[in-house]
Amino acid sequence: MRTNQIKLFVLIFSGFLFIASSQAQNKPGDSKFVVVLDAGHGGKDPGNRGGGYKEKDIALNIVKKVGQELEKIENIDVIYTRDSDVFIPLDKRAKIANDARADLFVSVHCNAHNSQAYGTETFVLGLHRNQTNFEVAKRENSVIFLEEDYHVTYDGFDPNSPESYIGMMIMQEEYLDQSILLADFVQKNFTNDLKRNNRGVKQAGFLVLHQTYMPSVLIETGFLTNNSEGSYLNSSTGQSKMADAIVEAIVEYSHTINLASLENLTQEAAVEIVTTEAEVDIYENITFKIQLAASSKKLEPKSSNFKGLTPVFREKEGKLWKYYYGATSSYSQIQKLHEQAKKSGFPSSYVVAFRAGNKITVNEALKSQSK
Known part of the structure; x- marks a missing residue:
């Protein structure tokens, strides 16, 4: 009663x-949760062109929709690596996040394959377990060939050489658990809410994740080379739904503790x-x-x-x-x-x-x- x-x-x-x-003194005074949103490719790098679409345009549209929703939340700050059709080197993208002392780095991409493969997958940094994951990493990392002096910038890293990927985990190792947690939230939302085919949370050697100093994920929102999925991702409705699922995952993750900060x-x-x-x-x-x-x-x-x-x-x-x-x-x-x-x-x-x-x-x- x-x-x-x-x-x-x-x-x-x-x-x-x-x-x-130490750490908090370099954060904004209001200690907001800082999310860096990275739209893959851009400018002279169109990304994959499966189905006649341009990955760079779809990724940017989704990222801007994600950002618009997150910006409505009082305690979240949003930073974009790009908000227009410009080329940003991979190391500059990571630097933007590192300089902002971001709490999360989220990179958005679209997949491609020489078949009618379909579905979403979210990557965290790690050693690829199979050839398929290696091929995805090679494709996304190959953008460095468009950069001047890439051998110097990336210490001789060769996207096509398996040996170049050895040791990539060291920098992101302490953030792996948190990265996997966010990736899991993303995939569950794609699967449960949008009924997309779940290709899982995976590990691969992405340069853009390797150089960030915070929990980081790379989201492959689907395959432009799949007739149905390419059309869905190119539509305003599809992009909005994918963005909403990503927003929900980030908000859920933001309820977690930045344990490193608490210890300071x-x-x-x-x-x-x-x-x-x-x-x-x-x-x-x-x-x-x-x-x-x-x-x-x-x-x-x-x-x-x-x-x-x-x-x-x-x-x-x-x-x-x-x-x-x-x-x-x-x-x-x-x-x-x-x-x-x-x-x-x-x-x-x-x-x-x-x-x-x-x-x-x-x-x-x-x-x-x-x-």
Whole structure:
């Protein structure tokens, strides 16, 4: 039974304020989540021309649609490696992301094959496991032949030589888990929401990913050489749907923690303990929590790892660790805790609800009991 207007003293919060040290000092002051969007090819490099289409145009259209949606989200900053039909060398694309100290690098492309192959696949940097993946990497990396002094710029890298790819993983190794996580989100959205053929999350040696210093993926949105898929990707509807699926994956990923940044947080000052009298709505058998983040990496749920917030709970759901702040049956109290979480540096956090240990929607929780 829901009980209204129960007066009680609630200990709202006791903890620590934190400021970011070395890494955060070089990030924008508002600590927004920075996404660099990279439309493959451009200018004198048309990409593949399967079906008579131009990869560079389709990739750019999709990227601009992704960017337009992400720019509507208050806590996300979008940077483009190109927003028009210009040629940008691969190393310059990576430099744009590195200079921005981006949280994500997302490169969008279209595939091609000498058959009616079809479907989407998302790549992270790694050693290609088969000839097919190697051929995709060779095709995308061959753009360097259009650049002056490419032997110098890429230290003698030869896209056609398997030996050139040995050792490429070292630079991106620490970001591999996060890159795979984003790639998995992308592929699931393509498959579940758009019903595209899922060719999976794969590894291959892409130069543009190799030179970035953040989680990075390269998305092959489909095959222009496939009669049906080429037409779909060249259509405004198809491009919009692909963009929406990518946006949803990036937003879902943005709820994860930049764990490297958290480890650099240092204590600045203690927050005064606040005791307040409040009217609280109690929902029996319902527990509200604030989801701070989801990550493939296991992190100790101590306050020093979560900008002073306590208590933080860690739970395993599928392949991810979910991190929750607070636990209460009071909806008004969880709203206050949510405000505290956002002010403490978790602007993408949100309220979740549980009944008997099972997650339900907040709306379902609020409708579960009448006044």
